[in-house]
Amino acid sequence: MNSKAIRQKYLDFFKDKGHKIVPSAPMVIKDDPTLLFTNAGMNQFKEFFLGNSLVKHTRVTDSQKCLRVSGKHNDLEEVGKDTYHHTMFEMLGNWSFGDYFKKDAIHWAWELLTEELKIDKDSLYVSVFEGSQDADQLEMDTEAFNLWKAIVPEERIIRGNKKDNFWEMGDQGPCGPCSEIHVDIRSDAEKAEVSGASLVNQDHPQVVEIWNLVFMQYNRKADGRLENLPAKHVDTGMGFERLCMVLQGKTSNYDTDVFTPIIREIEQITDSKYGKEAETDIAIRVIADHIRAVSFSIADGQLPSNTGAGYVIRRILRRAVRYGFTFLDTKGPFMFRLVNVLTNTMGDAFPELKDQRQLIENVIKEEEHSFLNTLEQGLVLLDQVVVGTKGKEVNGRKAFELYDTYGFPVDLTALILQEKGLTLDEKGFNTAMQEQKDRSKSASKTTTGDWTVLSNDAEQEFIGYDYLEAQVKIVKYRKVSSKKDGEQYQTVLNLTPFYPEGGGQVGDKGYLETANGDVIYIVDTKKENNEIVHFTKNLPKNPNEIFKVVVDATQRHRTEANHTATHLLHQGLREILGTHVEQKGSAVHSKYLRFDFSHFAKLTADELQGVENFVNARITGNSPFEENRNVPMEKALEEGAMALFGEKYGDAVRTVRFGKSIELCGGTHVKNTGDIWYFKIRSEGAVAAGIRRIEAITSDAVKDFYQDNDRKLSEIQRTLNNPQDPIKAVESLQEENAKLKKEVENLLKDKAKNLKGDLVNELEAVNGIQFLAKKVDLDAGGIKDLCFEMGNNRDDLFLLFGTEQNGKALLSCYISKKLVAEKDLNAGTIVRELGKFIQGGGGGQPFFATAGGKNPGGIDEALEKAKAYLL
RNA sequence: GGGGGAUUAGCUCAGCUGGCUAGAGCGCUUGCCUGGCAGGCAAGAGGUCACCGGUUCGACUCCGGUAUUCUCCA
Numbered sequence: 001m002n003s004k005a006i007r008q009k010y011l012d013f014f015k016d017k018g019h020k021i022v023p024s025a026p027m028v029i030k031d032d033p034t035l036l037f038t039n040a041g042m043n044q045f046k047e048f049f050l051g052n053s054l055v056k057h058t059r060v061t062d063s064q065k066c067l068r069v070s071g072k073h074n075d076l077e078e079v080g081k082d083t084y085h086h087t088m089f090e091m092l093g094n095w096s097f098g099d100y101f102k103k104d105a106i107h108w109a110w111e112l113l114t115e116e117l118k119i120d121k122d123s124l125y126v127s128v129f130e131g132s133q134d135a136d137q138l139e140m141d142t143e144a145f146n147l148w149k150a151i152v153p154e155e156r157i158i159r160g161n162k163k164d165n166f167w168e169m170g171d172q173g174p175c176g177p178c179s180e181i182h183v184d185i186r187s188d189a190e191k192a193e194v195s196g197a198s199l200v201n202q203d204h205p206q207v208v209e210i211w212n213l214v215f216m217q218y219n220r221k222a223d224g225r226l227e228n229l230p231a232k233h234v235d236t237g238m239g240f241e242r243l244c245m246v247l248q249g250k251t252s253n254y255d256t257d258v259f260t261p262i263i264r265e266i267e268q269i270t271d272s273k274y275g276k277e278a279e280t281d282i283a284i285r286v287i288a289d290h291i292r293a294v295s296f297s298i299a300d301g302q303l304p305s306n307t308g309a310g311y312v313i314r315r316i317l318r319r320a321v322r323y324g325f326t327f328l329d330t331k332g333p334f335m336f337r338l339v340n341v342l343t344n345t346m347g348d349a350f351p352e353l354k355d356q357r358q359l360i361e362n363v364i365k366e367e368e369h370s371f372l373n374t375l376e377q378g379l380v381l382l383d384q385v386v387v388g389t390k391g392k393e394v395n396g397r398k399a400f401e402l403y404d405t406y407g408f409p410v411d412l413t414a415l416i417l418q419e420k421g422l423t424l425d426e427k428g429f430n431t432a433m434q435e436q437k438d439r440s441k442s443a444s445k446t447t448t449g450d451w452t453v454l455s456n457d458a459e460q461e462f463i464g465y466d467y468l469e470a471q472v473k474i475v476k477y478r479k480v481s482s483k484k485d486g487e488q489y490q491t492v493l494n495l496t497p498f499y500p501e502g503g504g505q506v507g508d509k510g511y512l513e514t515a516n517g518d519v520i521y522i523v524d525t526k527k528e529n530n531e532i533v534h535f536t537k538n539l540p541k542n543p544n545e546i547f548k549v550v551v552d553a554t555q556r557h558r559t560e561a562n563h564t565a566t567h568l569l570h571q572g573l574r575e576i577l578g579t580h581v582e583q584k585g586s587a588v589h590s591k592y593l594r595f596d597f598s599h600f601a602k603l604t605a606d607e608l609q610g611v612e613n614f615v616n617a618r619i620t621g622n623s624p625f626e627e628n629r630n631v632p633m634e635k636a637l638e639e640g641a642m643a644l645f646g647e648k649y650g651d652a653v654r655t656v657r658f659g660k661s662i663e664l665c666g667g668t669h670v671k672n673t674g675d676i677w678y679f680k681i682r683s684e685g686a687v688a689a690g691i692r693r694i695e696a697i698t699s700d701a702v703k704d705f706y707q708d709n710d711r712k713l714s715e716i717q718r719t720l721n722n723p724q725d726p727i728k729a730v731e732s733l734q735e736e737n738a739k740l741k742k743e744v745e746n747l748l749k750d751k752a753k754n755l756k757g758d759l760v761n762e763l764e765a766v767n768g769i770q771f772l773a774k775k776v777d778l779d780a781g782g783i784k785d786l787c788f789e790m791g792n793n794r795d796d797l798f799l800l801f802g803t804e805q806n807g808k809a810l811l812s813c814y815i816s817k818k819l820v821a822e823k824d825l826n827a828g829t830i831v832r833e834l835g836k837f838i839q840g841g842g843g844g845q846p847f848f849a850t851a852g853g854k855n856p857g858g859i860d861e862a863l864e865k866a867k868a869y870l871l
Numbered sequence: 872g873g874g875g876g877a878u879u880a881g882c883u884c885a886g887c888u889g890g891c892u893a894g895a896g897c898g899c900u901u902g903c904c905u906g907g908c909a910g911g912c913a914a915g916a917g918g919u920c921a922c923c924g925g926u927u928c929g930a931c932u933c934c935g936g937u938a939u940u941c942u943c944c945a
Contacts, residue, residue: 307872307944374942404943405876433944436874440944441874482872780929781892788892810928828890835928842928844890852928 003244003258006117006734007063007092010238013112014061014094022062024350025277025648027088028302028309029127030502032529034170036309038068041093042169042214042235044648045241047530048097048173049233056651058099063240064091065296069312078329080286080323083205083252087316088293090240102179105213105234109181116304117247123184123198125207126152129166129177130159133570136226138166141177144215148179157198164201167235172448174216174229181211183246183613206251211238222450242498254285258345262288265341269329283327291338292346298360299352301584301644303688304367317364318371325375333368336361351400359598362690371407382416382828389422396428403429404436415450446482454544460532461495464508465627465668468551470497474543487522490533497551498534500527504586505667506562509553514540522549555590556668561676561699562593564625564658564669565615568679569595569694570642571661572614576607583644584691588667592682592697600691603684611694611730615679622674623659636664666794678702756789766798766870769819773866774801775859780810780850787814787848798825800834802859809838809856813849813866820846830869837862 001009013020025044029035035043041064047053067088069076078085084291096105113119126148131140140159144722148157160180168175184196184207215234218226244256254263266284274284294304294657297313318333324330339361347354385398394417402408415422453476463470477491501507507525512534514520524535534746539549566586573581577599585596603611628636629650637643641655641662649664656665658673670676677699687693697705716726723729755776763770778786783801791797795818804811811834813827818827831842840853 311943311945370941377941400943401875404874405941407942436944438944440873444945784892808928831928838928840928842890844929848892849890850929854928865904 001249003240003256004349006244006247007090007240009116010092010243011061011063013116014059014349017094017108018059019059019094021060022057022060024062024064024090026300027065027067027296028300030648036312037069038064039066039068040064040205041066041091041237042095045095045097045235046173049235051230052530052617054096059264060440061094061287061351062092063349064093065089066091067297067315069293075318076229077184079289080282083254083285084208084242086241086253086289088289088291088296092238092243094234094236094239098233101232101234101401102213103147104143104775105215105236106144106446107151108180108209109213109236110151113181117243119183121152122721123822124152124345125156125158125182125197127158127180127182127200128167129179130161131271131307132162132166134162136162138177139225140163141165141179141215144177144179158197158200159202167212168220172220172222174218174233175220175226176215176217178212178214180209180213182207182209185246185251208242209239210242210246211236212542222448233344241635244579254288259288261341261345262291262338264637265338266328269334269337270324270330272328275419279327283323286323287335287338290316291335291342294320294364295339295353295360296350296491298363299350299356301647303363303584305688305689316368317367318409321368321371322412325372326412326415328618332372333365335368336365339364359690362600362687366688366690374407375412378402378406378412378488379416381406382408382413384419386420388423392421393423393425396425396430397432397842399424400429400432400436404432417723444482446480449479449725451478452543457494461534461600462497462499463495464497464499464551465629467497468510468553468556470549471546472496472549473546474540475544477539477568485536489536489539491536491539492531492533493549496525496532496534497549498522498525498532499551499668500525500532502527503665503667504566505559505588506590508551508556509861510549512536512540513548513550514542515545515547532639554797555676557670558590558698558700560668560670561590562590562697563588563667564673565592565619565676565696565698566595567656567663567665567669568615568618568663568673568676569593569611569696570597570663571618572611573597573599573694575614576610577603583642591701592695594693594695596687596691596693598690608681608684612679612681618659618661619673619676619679621659622672625669625671626657627654628657629654636662645743675699680705715798756786763797766867768796769798769823769870770794770796771798771867771870773802773863774804775863777805779805780792780812783810784848787812790814791816795819798866798870800830800863802863804856804859807856809840809853809859811835811838811842811851811853811859811862813844815847817847825869830866834862834865837865 025038027038029038029043031125032043032046038044041062042049044064045060048055057216065088069087076087078837094105097221113124114121128144128148129138129141132138158639164555165178165180166175167178182200184191184199186196196207201209214235215236216235217229219229219704220226241253241256241258243253244258245253248256250256253259263284266272267274268286272280272284274281283817286840294313294317298307302309302313304310304317306314319334321330324334339357343353343357353360381402385394389395389438399410399413400414403410410424410429417424454474457475460475472493472495475492476492477489479489481487496509498508499505501524508522509524510522512520512522518540520536520538520540522534522536526533555785564590570581570583580598582598583595584598587594631654633649633651633653636653639655639662641664642651643664647664653664656663656667656669658669677696680698680702681694681696683695685693713726716730717723720726720729759772759774762774763772765771776783776786778801783803787799787801790799790813795816797814797816798819799814801812811831813831813834815825815827826846828843828846830848831844831851835841835851835853837855837858838851839858840851840857842849842851845851
């Protein structure tokens, strides 16, 4: 059975059991501060487990793309070394939200594996939670045990500890015992020798867990206590790649048809062979795995960058490039050439790959390129470190500096050192690394308290589309503290006019007013697990009263103007540049808007002007705001609404229309495009390969911009005495200035030449040395020039010049280099000693030095004393 | 969000602990050499040393801030 059929079989099986098949959520997570990427199938349903949202379907199934590269589940450094770890993988799952529980979950899992998929019953093992003796004092999951006992011989049921058989999604939140299903795919001979039961959970590559059935029945509080959940849920996850391995009779995930086409292509491109040598195989597996993770992320709209989720993607890509560089001898970009085969094998199940293929290739190629530059630079720096190393061991801090500052991978450092017969001080490296981590942690440490719940309100209502003020109650609040913001409170209201940050639009600010007139500022609004959270510095004295909350209307209106303008800009870009233009990110603030989009070239001045004119024509067109808050997704798309890759949409969506611009959008907008007043592009540039960024302003900001420019121009006109054409006036000023500069330079040269002629005549022979000490009217630079000019023609000079500049005294001493060597003279010492006559100090080189001081009156005395040095 | 680095000629970069009349390679201009080209030789132009402020007799160099950018950590 091929992988495509396996995926379909799973989904169809649960569909027959009354489950709704839903699409995979994006891999990149946007509204959960505790998570960067989807790392388990249940992520997109978290809000249902927490009880934040009402459940529409109580039985759901899907194949979810997951990425495990950061946080609690971090498999990145394992990938490639064995045959079953992955960064990106598919998780097949079926869920019950307060519907069926352990009995059906267990029976169906067994039915699917043994009857539908025909896996040999004798190769399967199951595990149940044995209970714990720690602070939680949990009992064994006898319910699951008894259910299994009815269908599986008891010796195949393993009692697992808390680490393996109690699932928690984080420090807080829903959790519960789980039952795992393991499969033993070893040969009969091996099975006879060592029992499969003894290898379960022992990291044996051929006795592997394929399915985890989690029974959510507790909620973990911030203080560590467990409480029972009101409704019990089932959350299961089966590794798709492993299932394929089992069903296709392979012993490695990488030998299934999920990976073999990619591996064949890697062999082709890098002229290598899979299955011959351990190191090469690791490198090929790393690359095959990572190209999937990176391509899917980019398709979900997450480009490599140097912060947050984007940084993780960059690291994955670089890890693959590094393995290729070291073990497959790839010296140029090559990863991007794998996108094609990936698209061919997975594009049907995940159409976003097909649609975004060109972009994915461009971005990867560019990233590879820049990393190869980094490597090249690092190799040079490493050479310098090696040269500077005395003993056999290279300083770990140096290696850390290479890594930390210049991005040169430490394992590559170690490898190169090894080739040169040196070792790396790993301890020093790790110490420096730990210091860096501690610094970051202490800077971004936040502690989150438990919610204090004041009233039970299942779903909070957002009324900000229609109102900017409301009478509200606090549903719950909690305290959070971080180094950056100090102590803050987060409150959830029963209803709110405050727009939470989302869809690029910033969260509303405003205030909350108590009955007796106290005002508490709301500094930000964000969405977390489908709840609208308001950030305040403090809490009302009596949180139980009714409050008035008011959104800052000025800021909101400016933001709305920018948001509507963003839609018009999107439309304009597609109209003028073509429909390949797709939104790749947007930031809508009150002061400006930023819009990133896919496009292959820099916009010409004409194109920019065209886009600006297009938007302004829509503004003058006075198109009214038309919204539909509840349209079925299908219908909205039929009407031509723009949807974004990597956004999570429900079945029913909101559409926003201005004239011919229709977008799926949850943001707030002006009532009429005319309210935007004017749209002005401030900058256009590149953010990544194939991605351009436009920054623009509207309404009040445009007024400010033009007023400011106008004021500047008037000032320029005034200072230039109101010329007819200020541009010409400035140009001619510049020309004249350059000409005058040249003239002055020439005059000074002439002057110096004359002076030089005069001074040469004044030279006095003292002990065979041409000596002169004199006060001159030149600045420091002029004297320096003069000295070197005179010194060019003779090698027996001793000069001391004094001058007064801005009330300060300056002495300069020049001694021909020959004299310095022969007579043991030092201009620096001399000038320092003479400096005391002018109440100052100085220094320089042995043949030329200067001293400055506060007392010009002492110049003459200093000049007189100079001759003494030659006697 | 926190740390580290970089910013010097059109491009790629040197410039060590403050004082070398700011340099190299490539490119550019002009002239010359070889029958032409590839090329070679010679001369020359080109720099607010990112910006603002400070310390100092003196700052490309040290300190603080800003901008841009690279990089690591979260």
